[in-house]
Amino acid sequence: MKRTKRERQTALKESINENPFVTDEELSAEFDVSVQTIRLDRMELSIPELRERIKHVAVRTFEDEVKSLPIDEVIGEIIDIELDEKAISIFDVKPEHVFQRNQIARGHHLFAQANSLAVAIMNEELALTVKSELQFLRPVKAGQRIVAKATVIDRQPEKNRAFVKVVSTVDQVTVFIGTFEMYRMTEQSEGEAG
Amino acid sequence: MKRTKRERQTALKESINENPFVTDEELSAEFDVSVQTIRLDRMELSIPELRERIKHVAVRTFEDEVKSLPIDEVIGEIIDIELDEKAISIFDVKPEHVFQRNQIARGHHLFAQANSLAVAIMNEELALTVKSELQFLRPVKAGQRIVAKATVIDRQPEKNRAFVKVVSTVDQVTVFIGTFEMYRMTEQSEGEAG
DNA sequence: CCGCTATTAGCACTTGGTACTAATATCAGT
């Protein structure tokens, strides 16, 4: 079931995007063309080779692992972080994040972005959320980009607590505000909150 | 400044841990021994080769990225519902829902289960969350089953509002409490909250 | 000096490629 070059290349792009760990040989089998064709396709699409792809994924994680929580556990992409001070992440709302009915983003995605940013900002091996108050001010729709800004507003080191305020905006309009009481988890005490 | 084999191997472990992207050749220069020695060291310490190390980092990231939040309309399975009154759902915590580090479920999954149950309980075409207060009382780990019970505790029909309380338990122990102020969205007014 | 561990060297082989050249296939237009 061969298709045109154009179609194959589109599919190829997608395929590699979905699974960057695929080799040219596997792709050649998948699309029923020679390995060389796959290579030519990659060149034209400027898709790097397997190892480079893997490396990129890995480097991204590793570099961003700043200190506290790995970025790979964050919902949304962190674009700026000052540990224990403030952090910013962006999250692009896609069709899978909204109610089919009215295209409005489901609340837990806004929460997830804000909450994981609150976790990331903590300058600790691991932090957990203890309490939280949320306000969903305006609906967010598919296609919009949510910018979440987190600020540490209070610290209680003796209690292993910190308070983080997250304000999420779309086009400078505030859509969500959340405050999070965070627990700094030390090595031995794995005992509070989820 | 050569040291003993033992010391070198300890340092080697650390060095690779800090920067998994280092090659044997670079390490050989760093420790002023031959590449073969580095290889022997890696064998003895069972540290995989560069590419495998990178791959591991990448796989970790990639899998986590794919995870995030499920697409399903309702997080968890609703096992009982009385519209406008109460509802129960269960959610099995799987490895993909927890922090790798300590196996504790990430907060947004508890929130997602509770919030989507609060949405479901509303006897309306569609409801949105306006405000919410959460308490994460105990950590939940992979393998546990969360039972969330939602109750409508107050109704304000004139304001299109209802208040829902959700209590989540694992083996009869309360792990999470959330209260949700819900907005009943009528056909024309698609205007509040996310 | 023997024995032992540690270290170094060298070679063949592996994966998943790049870079390049050359042959063939396919199709469109005249």
Place this chain on the structure above:
DNA sequence: ACTGATATTAGTACCAAGTGCTAATAGCGG
């Protein structure tokens, strides 16, 4: 049907960063 252009396939040499293996050498303790 023939020409050209594009697309595809084949093949070679080469590379990085290894593994696996054998063998030689160094250093030291008794």
